[in-house]
Protein backbone atom coordinates (compact mmCIF):
# COMPACT_ATOMS: atom_id res chain seq x y z
CA UNK A 118 0.00 0.00 0.00
CA UNK A 119 1.25 3.50 -0.85
CA UNK A 120 2.28 5.84 1.95
CA UNK A 121 -0.44 8.06 3.42
CA UNK A 122 0.87 11.53 2.71
CA UNK A 123 -2.09 13.49 4.08
CA UNK A 124 -4.59 12.69 6.79
CA UNK A 125 -7.48 14.97 7.63
CA UNK A 126 -9.47 13.88 10.65
CA UNK A 127 -12.78 15.40 11.79
CA UNK A 128 -11.79 18.85 10.58
CA UNK A 129 -14.05 21.80 11.45
CA UNK A 130 -13.36 25.37 10.38
CA UNK A 131 -15.24 28.48 11.39
CA UNK A 132 -14.63 32.12 10.48
CA UNK A 133 -15.73 35.08 12.57
CA UNK A 134 -17.78 37.46 10.45
CA UNK A 135 -19.40 40.50 12.11
CA UNK A 136 -18.56 39.01 15.52
CA UNK A 137 -20.49 35.86 14.63
CA UNK A 138 -19.05 32.42 14.08
CA UNK A 139 -19.78 31.12 10.61
CA UNK A 140 -19.20 27.39 10.08
CA UNK A 141 -17.24 26.87 6.85
CA UNK A 142 -16.09 23.24 6.93
CA UNK A 143 -17.68 20.44 8.91
CA UNK A 144 -16.44 16.96 9.79
CA UNK A 145 -13.96 16.62 6.93
CA UNK A 146 -12.24 13.22 6.87
CA UNK A 147 -9.87 12.41 4.05
CA UNK A 148 -6.74 10.34 3.56
CA UNK A 149 -4.56 10.89 0.51
CA UNK A 150 -1.91 8.45 -0.65
CA UNK A 151 1.43 9.41 -2.11
CA UNK A 152 1.23 10.01 -5.86
CA UNK A 153 -2.57 10.42 -6.00
CA UNK A 154 -4.30 13.08 -8.09
CA UNK A 155 -7.35 14.31 -6.18
CA UNK A 156 -9.83 16.84 -7.51
CA UNK A 157 -12.36 18.73 -5.39
CA UNK A 158 -15.64 20.14 -6.69
CA UNK A 159 -18.45 21.89 -4.85
CA UNK A 160 -20.73 24.91 -4.77
CA UNK A 161 -19.16 28.35 -4.73
CA UNK A 162 -18.31 29.34 -1.16
CA UNK A 163 -18.46 25.79 0.28
CA UNK A 164 -14.92 26.11 1.62
CA UNK A 165 -12.77 24.44 -1.07
CA UNK A 166 -10.07 27.13 -1.07
CA UNK A 167 -10.15 27.27 2.71
CA UNK A 168 -9.56 23.51 2.82
CA UNK A 169 -6.51 23.86 0.53
CA UNK A 170 -5.18 26.74 2.64
CA UNK A 171 -5.57 24.64 5.80
CA UNK A 172 -3.65 21.77 4.17
CA UNK A 173 -0.95 24.29 3.15
CA UNK A 174 -0.76 25.66 6.71
CA UNK A 175 -1.87 29.14 5.62
CA UNK A 176 -5.11 29.07 7.62
CA UNK A 177 -5.62 27.52 11.06
CA UNK A 178 -8.59 25.42 12.17
CA UNK A 179 -10.67 24.94 15.28
CA UNK A 180 -11.23 21.23 15.56
CA UNK A 181 -9.77 18.04 14.20
CA UNK A 182 -6.34 17.27 12.88
CA UNK A 183 -4.45 17.73 9.61
CA UNK A 184 -1.31 15.63 9.25
CA UNK A 185 0.98 16.23 6.27
CA UNK A 186 3.97 13.97 5.76
CA UNK A 187 3.55 12.60 9.27
CA UNK A 188 3.51 16.00 10.99
CA UNK A 189 0.61 18.05 12.30
CA UNK A 190 0.20 21.09 10.03
CA UNK A 191 0.83 24.29 11.96
CA UNK A 192 2.52 26.44 9.30
CA UNK A 193 3.50 26.38 5.61
CA UNK A 194 6.42 24.14 4.69
CA UNK A 195 8.56 23.39 1.63
CA UNK A 196 6.98 19.91 1.42
CA UNK A 197 3.80 21.56 0.10
CA UNK A 198 3.58 23.92 -2.90
CA UNK A 199 0.59 25.93 -4.03
CA UNK A 200 -0.67 27.32 -7.34
CA UNK A 201 -3.55 29.81 -7.45
CA UNK A 202 -6.04 30.90 -10.12
CA UNK A 203 -4.06 34.09 -10.71
CA UNK A 204 -0.41 33.32 -11.39
CA UNK A 205 0.81 35.68 -8.63
CA UNK A 206 4.17 36.15 -10.39
CA UNK A 207 6.11 39.22 -9.29
CA UNK A 208 5.99 41.62 -12.26
CA UNK A 209 9.45 43.12 -11.62
CA UNK A 210 11.21 39.75 -11.67
CA UNK A 211 12.23 37.75 -14.73
CA UNK A 212 10.59 34.33 -15.11
CA UNK A 213 13.70 32.50 -13.90
CA UNK A 214 13.79 34.65 -10.74
CA UNK A 215 10.08 34.17 -10.15
CA UNK A 216 10.50 30.40 -10.48
CA UNK A 217 13.45 30.41 -8.10
CA UNK A 218 11.89 32.80 -5.58
CA UNK A 219 11.22 30.12 -2.96
CA UNK A 220 14.70 28.55 -3.07
CA UNK A 221 16.80 31.67 -2.53
CA UNK A 222 18.61 30.01 0.37
CA UNK A 223 20.13 27.32 -1.87
CA UNK A 224 23.64 27.45 -3.23
CA UNK A 225 23.70 29.46 -6.51
CA UNK A 226 24.63 26.55 -8.79
CA UNK A 227 22.10 24.17 -7.29
CA UNK A 228 19.44 26.88 -7.47
CA UNK A 229 20.15 27.55 -11.13
CA UNK A 230 20.05 23.86 -11.94
CA UNK A 231 16.63 23.52 -10.27
CA UNK A 232 15.29 26.63 -12.02
CA UNK A 233 16.47 25.33 -15.39
CA UNK A 234 15.00 21.86 -14.75
CA UNK A 235 11.59 23.25 -13.81
CA UNK A 236 11.45 25.79 -16.64
CA UNK A 237 12.10 22.88 -18.98
CA UNK A 238 9.53 20.70 -17.16
CA UNK A 239 6.76 23.21 -17.91
CA UNK A 240 7.99 23.92 -21.46
CA UNK A 241 9.10 27.54 -20.98
CA UNK A 242 12.62 27.20 -22.37
CA UNK A 243 13.64 30.45 -24.08
CA UNK A 244 11.49 32.60 -21.75
CA UNK A 245 13.81 32.55 -18.75
CA UNK A 246 14.62 36.23 -19.14
CA UNK A 247 11.10 37.38 -20.03
CA UNK A 248 8.96 39.35 -17.57
CA UNK A 249 5.47 38.09 -16.56
CA UNK A 250 3.82 40.85 -18.66
CA UNK A 251 5.43 39.31 -21.75
CA UNK A 252 3.77 35.90 -21.24
CA UNK A 253 0.31 34.66 -22.22
CA UNK A 254 -2.12 33.42 -19.55
CA UNK A 255 -1.24 29.77 -20.16
CA UNK A 256 2.50 30.52 -20.08
CA UNK A 257 2.12 32.45 -16.83
CA UNK A 258 0.36 29.48 -15.25
CA UNK A 259 3.17 27.22 -16.48
CA UNK A 260 5.61 29.54 -14.69
CA UNK A 261 3.45 29.42 -11.55
CA UNK A 262 3.46 25.60 -11.67
CA UNK A 263 7.27 25.61 -12.06
CA UNK A 264 7.52 27.92 -9.04
CA UNK A 265 5.20 25.63 -7.07
CA UNK A 266 7.34 22.58 -7.87
CA UNK A 267 10.84 24.04 -7.71
CA UNK A 268 11.44 23.17 -4.05
CA UNK A 269 10.46 19.58 -4.88
CA UNK A 270 7.37 19.44 -2.63
CA UNK A 271 5.71 16.08 -2.14
CA UNK A 272 2.28 17.73 -2.39
CA UNK A 273 1.16 20.39 -4.85
CA UNK A 274 -2.13 22.16 -4.12
CA UNK A 275 -3.81 23.77 -7.11
CA UNK A 276 -6.67 26.23 -6.54
CA UNK A 277 -8.60 26.57 -9.83
CA UNK A 278 -5.28 26.99 -11.69
CA UNK A 279 -6.79 26.94 -15.19
CA UNK A 280 -9.96 28.88 -14.34
CA UNK A 281 -8.92 32.02 -16.19
CA UNK A 282 -7.70 30.26 -19.35
CA UNK A 283 -9.57 29.87 -22.64
CA UNK A 284 -11.07 26.44 -23.35
CA UNK A 285 -8.33 25.21 -25.70
CA UNK A 286 -5.43 26.33 -23.52
CA UNK A 287 -7.22 24.79 -20.57
CA UNK A 288 -7.39 21.37 -22.23
CA UNK A 289 -3.74 21.63 -23.20
CA UNK A 290 -2.78 22.54 -19.63
CA UNK A 291 -4.79 19.61 -18.27
CA UNK A 292 -2.71 17.25 -20.41
CA UNK A 293 0.46 19.01 -19.31
CA UNK A 294 -0.31 18.77 -15.61
CA UNK A 295 -0.93 15.02 -15.98
CA UNK A 296 2.42 14.63 -17.75
CA UNK A 297 4.16 16.71 -15.06
CA UNK A 298 2.57 14.67 -12.30
CA UNK A 299 3.68 11.45 -13.95
CA UNK A 300 7.24 12.73 -14.34
CA UNK A 301 7.56 14.28 -10.88
CA UNK A 302 5.34 11.78 -9.01
CA UNK A 303 4.01 14.68 -6.94
CA UNK A 304 0.75 14.17 -5.06
CA UNK A 305 -1.68 16.74 -6.45
CA UNK A 306 -4.90 18.12 -4.98
CA UNK A 307 -6.81 20.43 -7.27
CA UNK A 308 -9.92 22.52 -6.70
CA UNK A 309 -11.90 23.10 -9.87
CA UNK A 310 -15.32 24.37 -10.94
CA UNK A 311 -15.09 22.37 -14.14
CA UNK A 312 -16.63 18.92 -13.73
CA UNK A 313 -15.01 17.58 -16.92
CA UNK A 314 -11.64 18.71 -15.61
CA UNK A 315 -12.31 17.06 -12.25
CA UNK A 316 -13.09 13.71 -13.92
CA UNK A 317 -10.27 13.98 -16.47
CA UNK A 318 -7.60 14.70 -13.86
CA UNK A 319 -8.76 13.21 -10.58
CA UNK A 320 -8.38 9.53 -9.90
CA UNK A 321 -10.63 10.39 -6.97
CA UNK A 322 -13.13 13.24 -7.19
CA UNK A 323 -14.27 14.74 -3.88
CA UNK A 324 -17.76 16.23 -4.10
CA UNK A 325 -18.54 18.76 -1.37
CA UNK A 326 -21.89 19.99 -0.12
CA UNK A 327 -22.86 23.65 0.08
CA UNK A 328 -21.55 25.61 3.09
CA UNK A 329 -20.72 24.40 5.66
CA UNK A 330 -18.71 22.19 3.33
CA UNK A 331 -18.88 18.49 4.08
CA UNK A 332 -17.63 15.65 1.90
CA UNK A 333 -20.74 14.39 0.21
CA UNK A 334 -19.23 11.75 -1.98
CA UNK A 335 -15.90 10.43 -3.21
CA UNK A 336 -15.88 9.00 -6.73
CA UNK A 337 -13.07 6.77 -7.94
CA UNK A 338 -12.41 7.24 -11.65
CA UNK A 339 -10.45 4.69 -13.69
CA UNK A 340 -7.90 6.38 -15.96
CA UNK A 341 -9.38 4.58 -18.98
CA UNK A 342 -12.71 6.33 -18.25
CA UNK A 343 -11.05 9.70 -17.72
CA UNK A 344 -9.21 9.61 -21.04
CA UNK A 345 -12.37 9.30 -23.09
CA UNK A 346 -14.20 12.58 -22.52
CA UNK A 347 -16.87 11.64 -25.04
CA UNK A 348 -17.49 8.19 -23.57
CA UNK A 349 -20.63 6.93 -21.86
CA UNK A 350 -18.81 6.22 -18.60
CA UNK A 351 -17.40 9.76 -18.51
CA UNK A 352 -20.96 11.11 -18.91
CA UNK A 353 -22.16 8.73 -16.20
CA UNK A 354 -19.75 10.25 -13.65
CA UNK A 355 -20.58 13.76 -14.84
CA UNK A 356 -24.27 13.13 -14.26
CA UNK A 357 -23.56 11.62 -10.85
CA UNK A 358 -21.66 14.75 -9.76
CA UNK A 359 -24.32 17.10 -11.14
CA UNK A 360 -27.02 15.10 -9.35
CA UNK A 361 -25.11 15.57 -6.08
CA UNK A 362 -25.02 19.33 -6.73
CA UNK A 363 -28.63 19.75 -7.67
CA UNK A 364 -30.20 17.53 -5.03
CA UNK A 365 -29.51 20.45 -2.65
CA UNK A 366 -31.53 22.88 -4.79
CA UNK A 367 -35.08 23.60 -3.76
CA UNK A 368 -36.19 23.91 -7.35
CA UNK A 369 -35.82 21.04 -9.79
CA UNK A 370 -33.16 21.85 -12.36
CA UNK A 371 -33.24 20.12 -15.70
CA UNK A 372 -30.06 19.61 -17.61
CA UNK A 373 -28.61 17.53 -20.40
CA UNK A 374 -25.03 16.45 -20.85
Ligand SMILES: Nc1ncnc2c1ncn2[C@@H]1O[C@H](COP(=O)(O)OP(=O)(O)OP(=O)(O)O)[C@@H](O)[C@H]1O
Pocket residue numbers: 132133134141159160161162163164165166167168328
Ligand atom coordinates in the same frame (compact mmCIF):
# COMPACT_ATOMS: atom_id res chain seq x y z
N1 LIG B 1 -10.52 35.14 5.98
C1 LIG B 1 -11.84 34.97 5.95
N2 LIG B 1 -12.63 35.57 6.88
C2 LIG B 1 -13.97 35.37 6.88
N3 LIG B 1 -14.62 34.60 5.99
C3 LIG B 1 -13.89 33.99 5.06
C4 LIG B 1 -12.47 34.14 4.98
N4 LIG B 1 -12.01 33.40 3.94
C5 LIG B 1 -13.10 32.82 3.39
N5 LIG B 1 -14.21 33.17 4.05
C6 LIG B 1 -15.58 32.70 3.77
O1 LIG B 1 -15.55 31.29 3.80
C7 LIG B 1 -16.43 30.76 2.84
C8 LIG B 1 -15.68 29.75 2.00
O2 LIG B 1 -14.70 30.45 1.21
P1 LIG B 1 -13.80 29.66 0.18
O3 LIG B 1 -13.02 30.68 -0.57
O4 LIG B 1 -13.04 28.62 0.90
O5 LIG B 1 -14.89 28.98 -0.74
P2 LIG B 1 -14.74 28.24 -2.14
O6 LIG B 1 -15.53 26.99 -2.05
O7 LIG B 1 -13.31 28.11 -2.52
O8 LIG B 1 -15.47 29.29 -3.08
P3 LIG B 1 -15.32 29.56 -4.65
O9 LIG B 1 -15.64 28.26 -5.33
O10 LIG B 1 -16.36 30.61 -4.92
O11 LIG B 1 -13.93 30.03 -4.90
C9 LIG B 1 -16.97 31.94 2.06
O12 LIG B 1 -18.27 32.23 2.56
C10 LIG B 1 -16.04 33.08 2.38
O13 LIG B 1 -16.69 34.31 2.38
